Amino acid sequence: MKFDNSFFHSSFFRMTFLLIYGVLVLFSITTKTHNLHHQVHTNNLSFGNNTISKNLLVHQFYSQFTHSPLLLLQKKISFSQSIVTHGTRLKKEVALTFDADMTPWMKEQKDLGYVTSYYDSRVITELEKTNTSATFFLTGMWIQMYPTETKAFGKNKLFELANHSYSHPSFAGSCFGLSVETSNQLPDEINKTQELLKNVGNTSNSYFRFPGGCYDNASLAVVQKEHLTVVHWDTVGNDGFNPDTSSIVSNVLSQTTNGSIIALHLGGESNTPHTADALPAIIENLKQRGFIFVTVSQLLSDKQITIAPTPLLTTFFTNQGDPKTHLLSVNQQTEKE
Ligand SMILES: [Zn+2]
Numbered sequence: 231m232k233f234d235n236s237f238f239h240s241s242f243f244r245m246t247f248l249l250i251y252g253v254l255v256l257f258s259i260t261t262k263t264h265n266l267h268h269q270v271h272t273n274n275l276s277f278g279n280n281t282i283s284k285n286l287l288v289h290q291f292y293s294q295f296t297h298s299p300l301l302l303l304q305k306k307i308s309f310s311q312s313i314v315t316h317g318t319r320l321k322k323e324v325a326l327t328f329d330a331d332m333t334p335w336m337k338e339q340k341d342l343g344y345v346t347s348y349y350d351s352r353v354i355t356e357l358e359k360t361n362t363s364a365t366f367f368l369t370g371m372w373i374q375m376y377p378t379e380t381k382a383f384g385k386n387k388l389f390e391l392a393n394h395s396y397s398h399p400s401f402a403g404s405c406f407g408l409s410v411e412t413s414n415q416l417p418d419e420i421n422k423t424q425e426l427l428k429n430v431g432n433t434s435n436s437y438f439r440f441p442g443g444c445y446d447n448a449s450l451a452v453v454q455k456e457h458l459t460v461v462h463w464d465t466v467g468n469d470g471f472n473p474d475t476s477s478i479v480s481n482v483l484s485q486t487t488n489g490s491i492i493a494l495h496l497g498g499e500s501n502t503p504h505t506a507d508a509l510p511a512i513i514e515n516l517k518q519r520g521f522i523f524v525t526v527s528q529l530l531s532d533k534q535i536t537i538a539p540t541p542l543l544t545t546f547f548t549n550q551g552d553p554k555t556h557l558l559s560v561n562q563q564t565e566k567e
Pocket of ligand 1: 441
């Protein structure tokens with residue numbers, strides 16, 4: 231066959247060219263799809279069945295090729311409606327977290343002398359003694375009540391500080407009897423504590439945890455606007471008002487797995503009297519099982535996240551009913567749960 235001009239215009243050449251081009255395009259798509267599956271698998275990402283999660287999946291796919299403004303917007307939307315509940319399931323790392331709640335009513339109880347303290351220093355003693363990392367989700371009112379302690383936490387390399395609102399209200403309507411604030415008060419609830427974390431705890435924080443664990447799309451949007459990531463949990467000690475140390479221990483040990491975020495409390499005395507008692511067995515057992523304790527930011531450093539498809543309700547802090555019934559007996563709680 232002669233390769234003159236007539237050859238390049240022949241239908242044989244055109245068909246061959248189209249065939250080779252088609253094979254190359256198919257190969258390219260297959261490779262990129264495989265990369266996506268690999269990425270999802272190795273990052274241990276879990277997706278809910280809502281469109282938000284699909285947006286994230288779409289973003290994961292396209293971000294391999296480009297960072298166009300449209301796709302960045304897509305990422306922003308997906309993250310605005312997501313919360314972190316654990317880290318990677320591929321590493322034996324876990325994060326102990328302790329919430330320090332404080333409401334105006336709780337403060338009043340202390341001012342009136344009904345409660346001596348909302349800080350159980352035995353938790354810190356145990357963490358330091360065992361060289362165990364932890365993250366504290368502090369309310370602004372708690373920081374104002376315990377500035378010296380907050381400052382010390384901020385200086386301690388083992389610890390990380392995060393935001394748990396200013397006065398522990400509900401961010402999503404009815405939530406275990408927590409006081410409900412109007413939506414335009416919610417940014418202040420976040421920002422006042424951000425300021426306190428910075429000024430008292432010397433911390434530039436990136437994480438937020440909803441009081442009572444209650445949220446909806448509107449409150450998620452508020453947190454997103456303040457550029458914070460919502461960090462909840464996959465393991466609860468159910469230490470609120472719990473008189474049984476061994477049940478707190480077994481709650482934690484039975485749920486903890488690779489990447490777990492464990493939710494406990496720092497208040498002690500009336501609200502969470504036996505958290506500190508449970509801590510030595512929890513730490514010892516999990517270390518024996520090969521788990522390494524890290525802070526939340528260390529746990530999430532490789533961006534492994536989980537999407538919770540629907541709003542969650544907490545079961546670990548159960549001051550349901552009237553906001554003033556913060557000190558419900560365990561029997562009352564059980565009935566209400
Ligand atoms: Zn709380």
